[in-house]
Amino acid sequence: MRIRFLGTAAAEAPPSLWCECDLCRRDRAAAGREIRRRCGYLIDDDTLVDPGPDLFAQSLLFGIRWEKLRRILVTHFSRNGKATHRELVDFFAPHGVEVAYDGLEIVL
Ligand SMILES: [Zn+2]
Numbered sequence: 001m002r003i004r005f006l007g008t009a010a011a012e013a014p015p016s017l018w019c020e021c022d023l024c025r026r027d028r029a030a031a032g033r034e035i036r037r038r039c040g041y042l043i044d045d046d047t048l049v050d051p052g053p054d055l056f057a058q059s060l061l062f063g064i065r066w067e068k069l070r071r072i073l074v075t076h077f078s079r080n081g082k083a084t085h086r087e088l089v090d091f092f093a094p095h096g097v098e099v100a101y102d103g104l105e106i107v108l
Contacts, residue, residue: 003042004041004043004064006042006062007052008037009036010039013036014027037054038052038053040058046070052082071097072092074088
């Protein structure tokens with residue numbers, strides 16, 4: 001199994017856009033790994049976990065090709081810019097991607 005961390009930040013994704021605190025200033029100056037995206041994970045190119053608002057940028061940054069994607073797992077919904085279950089189904093189902101629901105059982 002191979003896991004790619006697409007993002008490891010919480011909703012605010014430091015450095016925060018308008019913040020001038022020491023941490024955000026340090027992260028901005030360091031750049032690279034300190035510029036973090038909202039959390040999300042890709043397992044074996046076919047399982048996406050917790051897609052968030054940075055998904056498009058993450059796709060470009062990591063060169064992800066979505067034609068291998070088969071399922072989306074969502075550990076929780078929140079108001080940090082993540083799509084709703086219905087929005088995920090509407091967007092991904094036409095591409096043959098299953099969006100997890102309560103009670104779904106899969107084998108990885
Ligand atoms: Zn800050």
